[in-house]
Every structure is written in C-alpha cells, then in structure tokens.
Amino acid sequence: xxxxLGHIVSRDILLAIRRRADVATTLFFFVIVASLxxxxxxxxxxxxxxxxxxxxxxxxxxxSMLSLGRLFDADYADGCLEQLMLVxxxxxxxxxxxxxxxxxxxxxxxxxxxxxxxxxxxxxxxxLGTLLLALLLGTPLLSLIGAIGAALTVGVRxxxxxxxxxxxxxxxxxxxxxxxxxxxxxxxxxxxxxxxxLGALLLLGMVLAPWATAAALRISLE
Amino acid sequence: xxxxxxxxxxxxxxxxxxGKLIPWFALSAAGLTLAGLxxxxxxxxxxxxxxxxxxxxxxxxxxxxxxxxxYIVMAGWAAAGLIFNTRLSSMMANALAPTGALFTFIAxxxxxxxxxxxxxxxxxxxxxxxxxxxxxxxxxGFLALHAAIDDTRRADRASALLALVGAxxxxxxxxxxxxWNTLHQGASVSMTMAPKMAATMLLGMLxxxxxxxxxxxxxxxxxxxxxxxxxxxxxEWLAKLTxxxx
Numbered sequence: 089x090x091x092x093l094g095h096i097v098s099r100d101i102l103l104a105i106r107r108r109a110d111v112a113t114t115l116f117f118f119v120i121v122a123s124l125x126x127x128x129x130x131x132x133x134x135x136x137x138x139x140x141x142x143x144x145x146x147x148x149x150x151x152s153m154l155s156l157g158r159l160f161d162a163d164y165a166d167g168c169l170e171q172l173m174l175v176x177x178x179x180x181x182x183x184x185x186x187x188x189x190x191x192x193x194x195x196x197x198x199x200x201x202x203x204x205x206x207x208x209x210x211x212x213x214x215x216l217g218t219l220l221l222a223l224l225l226g227t228p229l230l231s232l233i234g235a236i237g238a239a240l241t242v243g244v245r246x247x248x249x250x251x252x253x254x255x256x257x258x259x260x261x262x263x264x265x266x267x268x269x270x271x272x273x274x275x276x277x278x279x280x281x282x283x284x285x286l287g288a289l290l291l292l293g294m295v296l297a298p299w300a301t302a303a304a305l306r307i308s309l310e
Numbered sequence: 311x312x313x314x315x316x317x318x319x320x321x322x323x324x325x326x327x328x329g330k331l332i333p334w335f336a337l338s339a340a341g342l343t344l345a346g347l348x349x350x351x352x353x354x355x356x357x358x359x360x361x362x363x364x365x366x367x368x369x370x371x372x373x374x375x376x377x378x379x380x381y382i383v384m385a386g387w388a389a390a391g392l393i394f395n396t397r398l399s400s401m402m403a404n405a406l407a408p409t410g411a412l413f414t415f416i417a418x419x420x421x422x423x424x425x426x427x428x429x430x431x432x433x434x435x436x437x438x439x440x441x442x443x444x445x446x447x448x449x450x451g452f453l454a455l456h457a458a459i460d461d462t463r464r465a466d467r468a469s470a471l472l473a474l475v476g477a478x479x480x481x482x483x484x485x486x487x488x489x490w491n492t493l494h495q496g497a498s499v500s501m502t503m504a505p506k507m508a509a510t511m512l513l514g515m516l517x518x519x520x521x522x523x524x525x526x527x528x529x530x531x532x533x534x535x536x537x538x539x540x541x542x543x544x545x546e547w548l549a550k551l552t553x554x555x556x
Binding site: 236240241244245246247250253254256257258260261264265268285289296300303304307308310 | 444447448450451455458459464467468471472474475476478479482483486487489490
C-alpha cells in the first residue's frame with residue numbers, strides 16, 4: 089500500500105520536474121497577485137500591514153485553485169487516469185497520493201515564498217512564524233478540498249472556470265481561520281485557537297475529502 | 311393491505327400524480343399568501359422601534375427559512391439518488407435547486423431593503439448575511455455543474471455529490487463565519503435582541519412561511535414534470551399519455 093502511494097507521488101513529482109514552467113507559473117501568479125494589491129490601494133504602510141494576512145491568503149487560495157486543473161486533467165487526457173482507477177488498491181489511496189504530490193508541487197513552494205512577500209507588506213517579524221505555520225496547515229487542506237472540485241469537472245467543457253465556482257465557497261473556513269491566525273499574532277493576540285481549528289479542519293479533510301474525490305472520479309469516468 | 315412505498319418512485323406513475331397535486335398546492339399557496347398579506351399589512355400593529363419598515367420580515371424570514379430548508383431537502387434527494395439509483399430522486403433535487411436559489415436571493419434582497427432604513431446600510435458583514443450569501447454560491451455551483459455536463463446521468467450524480475459535500479460544509483461555514491464576525495466587531499448589529507413579537511405578527515409570519523412552503527412544492531412539482539417530459543421523450547408511457555385526448 090505504501091509502495092503504491094510512493095509510486096504515485098514520485099511519478100507526479102517527476103512529471104512536474106520535467107515541466108518546471110507549470111510549477112513556476114503558479115508561484116509567480118501568487119507573487120504577482122500579492123504585489124498588485126499595494127498598487128491598487130496605495131503604499132500606506134499601516135493599511136498594508138492591516139490587510140496583509142487577508143491578501144496573502146486570498147492570493148494563496150486563488151493560486152491553489154488555478155493549479156487544480158493539473159491534478160487530473162492531463163492524466164484524463166492521455167488515459168492514465170483510467171489505468172490508475174484499475175489499481176488493486178483503494179481509489180482513495182491513489183487520490184491521497186495525487187493530492188500529496190499536488191501540494192508538494194504547488195502548495196509547498198508557495199508556503200516557502202510567502203514570508204518574503206509578507207515582508208513587502210511590513211508584517212511584523214514575530215508573526216512570520218505564524219504565517220508559515222498557518223499556511224503549512226491550510227494549503228494541504230486547499231489541495232484536499234480542491235481535489236473534489238477537480239474530480240467533478242474532469243473532462244467537462246469550461247471546467248477551469250466552473251471549478252472556481254464549486255471550490256471557492258468551500259474554501260471560506262480555511263480563509264477565515266488562516267487569515268485570522270496571522271491577524272491575531274500581528275495584533276499581539278494568541279493565534280493558537282485559530283491554528284488548532286485549522287489543524288482540526290485539516291484532519292477532517294484528510295479523512296473525508298479523498299473518499300469524496302474517489303466517488304467523484306468514479307462518477308466522472310464511468 | 312401492503313403499501314408499496316416505491317410505487318411513485320417511477321416517473322411514469324409520478325407524472326400524473328404530480329399533475330393532480332399541483333393545483334391543490336398552487337391554490338393553497340395563493341390563498342395563504344392573500345391571508346398572510348392581509349394579516350401583515352392591515353392587522354399586524356406598527357412596530358414601535360422600527361416603524362413600518364419591519365413589515366419586510368413577512369417575506370424575508372420565510373424566504374430565509376426556505377432557502378436553508380430547501381438545501382437540506384435537495385441534499386436529501388441527491389443522497390437518495392446516489393444510494394438507490396432512482397431517476398426521480400435526482401430529478402427532484404434538480405427541480406428544487408432553482409426555487410432554493412430564488413428564495414436565497416429574495417432573502418438577501420429583502421434583507422438589504424430592511425437594512426437600509428434600520429441599520430443605515432444596504433449590507434453589513436453580519437454572520438447570517440455572509441453565510442446566506444455563501445449558500446447562494448453553493449446553489450449556483452450546483453446549477454452550474456449540472457448545466458455544464460451534457461450526459462444527464464453523470465450530471466445528476468456529480469451535482470448530487472457536490473450537494474452532499476456542500477451539506478457537510480454548511481455548518482462549518484456557518485460557525486466559521488460566526489466566529490469571524492464576533493472577532494471583527496465592526497458594523498455588526500444584533501438581530502437577536504428584537505423585542506418580543508406581537509402574536510399577530512408571528513401569525514402573519516407563520517402563514518407566509520406556510521404559503522412559501524406550498525409555493526415551493528407546487529413549483530418543484532411543476533418543474534419536475536417538465537424535467538420528466540424532457541428526459542423521458544422516448545418512453546412508451548409518455549407517448550401513450552400525449553396521444554390520448556385529454
């Protein structure tokens with residue numbers, strides 16, 4: 089079982105390394121969106137500091153959502169997905185592998201670059217750790233929830249726009265608690281409550297989302 | 311006598327039944343609306359704090375109740391469709407979605423009309439308003455997903471799964487929004503501290519709620535009949551039904 093998981097993760101990562109531009113696009117999208125806000129709102133440091141947690145999280149949400157197309161679409165186009173569904177292991181396991189790879193490719197780089205962007209917004213250095221931790225807990229959850237939407241829209245025309253309509257309302261709790269944690273630590277309050285709920289949501293997502301995604305894939309490919 | 315619970319699970323038997331039921335529900339919806347409107351405009355007293363503007367609750371509160379209730383019913387039908395693989399259940403889920411979205415929209419719209427004179431703002435980021443808005447997005451996602459998939463069987467099952475995922479998420483979204491709102495104590499105005507309602511106000515509201523129920527049932531049944539006609543074009547029973555002189 090672990091071997092299958094490992095194979096799926098390493099295969100997806102290998103494919104991503106072969107096509108590095110795709111990975112970089114998501115990352116630069118995140119950076120660009122975050123940089124657009126000061127241009128739109130003016131460079132007032134106080135305002136930027138107050139808005140930074142929300143802006144970073146909204147940008148992370150959008151970047152994660154944009155990369156969802158890569159989760160199943162390429163495999164669907166070349167027929168790999170149908171082969172993967174024939175694997176004797178449970179389909180949910182295959183889904184977990186693909187989601188893990190998706191997070192390593194598009195979530196983790198974003199988590200690592202976020203503190204640098206946060207410095208542009210003059211976020212206090214003390215809350216950078218909270219930001220990192222909140223993103224570490226939150227972005228896997230984004231990949232897990234997004235996988236359901238991606239699986240439902242595999243091979244559907246206009247799937248990219250559709251997936252945003254399906255997935256963004258479901259992202260709301262992640263946004264609230266993720267941005268809330270950073271906001272709390274930036275204003276000198278205790279962020280552990282937000283982080284705990286984010287962790288609880290992640291556990292809940294890890295249990296339920298792969299199962300729902302597997303069901304969605306079966307519906308989409310029957 | 312043994313009851314056959316599944317007799318009306320088939321579109322062929324449900325179609326005529328729905329046709330017979332629609333006038334009853336439509337008539338009672340019309341009657342209850344007239345009675346409810348009379349009560350709410352002519353009998354119910356003017357509120358001493360909010361003046362006449364409070365009268366919007368007679369449509370606002372029933373619409374908000376319906377918007378949430380219909381989502382649960384819709385998710386229930388969607389689940390039944392996935393579990394029992396019955397065609398009619400998915401059709402019912404699809405027939406309910408536009409009505410639910412309509413009531414969500416009405417609740418938001420009338421809420422804005424009430425908010426302007428009472429709070430001085432068309433919109434505040436109150437927990438209830440925000441979660442109602444997200445509910446509208448969930449309805450729209452359901453409708454959009456169904457419309458985007460051409461194969462009706464796949465569309466039914468995919469949107470049913472989405473409805474279930476949404477139903478699991480609704481409480482999480484509601485509580486996170488509520489908590490978010492209490493942390494950002496901004497323009498929030500308490501809606502729960504409303505003074506005790508006069509009995510006639512409550513009665514008017516309940517009658518209007520009942521009218522909304524009747525309307526929803528009638529609209530959903532009428533819509534499900536259209537869906538049956540669309541999907542069962544090739545069915546023999548339908549050809550027999552349409553060729554017979556009425």
